[in-house]
Amino acid sequence: MRTRPLKVALLGCGVVGSEVARIMTTDAADLAARIGAPVELAGIAVRRAGRPRPGVPEHLITTDAEALVNRGDIDVVIEVVGGIEPSKGLILSAFGQGASVVSANKALLAKDGAELHQAAAEAGVDLYYEAAVAGAIPLIRPLRESLAGDRVNRVLGIVNGTTNFILDKMDTTGAGYSEALEEATALGYAEADPTADVEGFDAAAKAAILAGIAFHTKVTAADVYREGLTEVTAADIASAKQMGCVVKLLAICERAADGESVTARVHPAMIPLSHPLASVREAYNAVFVEAEAAGRLMFYGPGAGGAPTASAVLGDLVAVCRNKLNGSTGPGDSVYTRLPAKPMDEVVTRYHVSLDVDDRAGVLAQVASVFAEHGVSIDTVRQQGRDGDASLVVVTHRATDAALSATVEKIRALDSVRDVASIMRVEGE
């Protein structure tokens, strides 16, 4: 074994960073044995010095991240700061110094992944990011490497723990969205500003990363259709139950049937209770991958949290260190298919449409004829009257989002329709 240590700069020392620092210290011998050389934590860049950081060596702390990255002897930079800048600049500086990078930064990778991968390739170094999607769950590596000899057609997953916790609460307790969010915040599952989670931005970034890897093409967060769960009501959850379904915020990446384009989207959807994703509870994550030869695979585990995310970061650290010692690099960005990302309009799926209508004869016929006009075939209709009011729940067969939208617009204008109470997609069948 080589005795000269590989030097690691850690950028960020929050929930994840402090766990990385802790494990690098306590499990130093194990890491050395697995890498074939010791690894040394050379410095830890933080925004504010002087905070208490139990278990983190005080003398390694600096507020000058740029100087740490550029000091000239760093072999690997671990970036767990998040956000676009200064992370991006620091990662490019690291490449300039010949250092490999391990990042957990989904927002940055979803936005500028292609540029960063190219910079890494030009510098002859690695950019690994297992921790950016679904925390500890090995997902990037299986997609990039284990399935490299297969053709992935679909990735369908729960990749945000906060929203899964909220929906699970709504499902099990009958709570409304605000109440469930409050509980998630109280338990530390949701941040003070939950926008990134509940509006689906976090899941959309992960969907972009997954779609890019799965289909060997370039997909950015801007290509991902995004709908959060703030408008999911207790009534939607109850309606899903009646259908033998549960509501989940799903990230769905698909290759078109003709193989010539891809789509990526994040939105709440009903999935049948019999689907393995239906039983993913609390803040857990799980991702289904459908590949031509492999069939249906599922990966399940904690999708966030300090220690689980640190586990993913350290797995990458071991890999990039081994590559350094080998004088090689791992598989880089694979975007050879150059498949275009199509907009939501062209996505084909099923829909659950709930209408408040007048309780009089002929309404169902009127509504049904609008669906028919737009070529949206109806699977089931459930009609419930109550004192002059009635509700009509329509579940469609597969149709394009464009056709469904046009249908709903026309239905909304019908005299007999008081309100389109909710529209939700039905997936996983």
Added chain:
Amino acid sequence: MRTRPLKVALLGCGVVGSEVARIMTTDAADLAARIGAPVELAGIAVRRAGRPRPGVPEHLITTDAEALVNRGDIDVVIEVVGGIEPSKGLILSAFGQGASVVSANKALLAKDGAELHQAAAEAGVDLYYEAAVAGAIPLIRPLRESLAGDRVNRVLGIVNGTTNFILDKMDTTGAGYSEALEEATALGYAEADPTADVEGFDAAAKAAILAGIAFHTKVTAADVYREGLTEVTAADIASAKQMGCVVKLLAICERAADGESVTARVHPAMIPLSHPLASVREAYNAVFVEAEAAGRLMFYGPGAGGAPTASAVLGDLVAVCRNKLNGSTGPGDSVYTRLPAKPMDEVVTRYHVSLDVDDRAGVLAQVASVFAEHGVSIDTVRQQGRDGDASLVVVTHRATDAALSATVEKIRALDSVRDVASIMRVEGE
């Protein structure tokens, strides 16, 4: 991209081999793009020529595997023959020729893995074997690489599809073992001679491979305690149901609490319905991994079959080809911990013991005192009388296998005990 192709020798052209050949032909352009160079199937060694092999190029078929491996221009050998010899000799010949090897051979890896890994390391080539455990499910790579920065404490899984199919049938239809086996055979899930599956040999080989990788030590099939499912009765399944459990044939690899030894075992066990492994149906496989930082991860998918296994083989093919082009090798065997594999006696778990006893006062007290004598604490007892006969079902708290065996031996000798109807371990809690 390099234009000179990497040359691949395929040994074996059965269910898996023919799928490998097919995909290498149909997806040649994709594989080339992902590797960075074309791969060419240079020859296919089979036992008997002249058989119809649809889609397999006739001119590549040879019966002289040794000559194919030694022809001097082979970069990678894919071994999907199975068994110890001639596979082992052929793999060693491949290493001697500087060729990397992709193997799906669990029996060989569980027996001589250490020797083969050393030979690969000395030759400076790769030995990859994702397909040897749980078919298409990425498991070896996540354990070897994704979790390389973590400490795995436990691997618990369903790694044999045939036996899971049989137990699932017994559970859902109430069928006995023979009847369920018959159906599995008729549907092609069980081979004409099902010994390797139903006696647990196949699962034991996989357990040895998983334990070795998970705990960075050497474990062979001979170190694995093995019990098949031929003695599982419809009564056991019914009894499990009464406890809210289901019976599964599990492979369990554990690091001892003191971290100083490991155990690996395969046997039928009851697991609670709430455990994610309980819902793994039909011939599917699933493996739970518990790691210190990552927490509990699960990997699920088709554990066998031509196309799924071929997917794993081709993922490895892409990886070893990339390494060849890089002039490097992937992570080799990691056995630095040198933890001893302890025998079954020292395994600690819970037990479900079913006794046929005389229906008279004092029997329970007698039985309970024998448990107490051996330090085996009882969790629950269920007593059912019927016409002079009675059954006593005892579920224990955690105890060593040695203590449980001694207890049962003494109980068997009691006058009031007519028969020890069944003993089954209870896991997953």
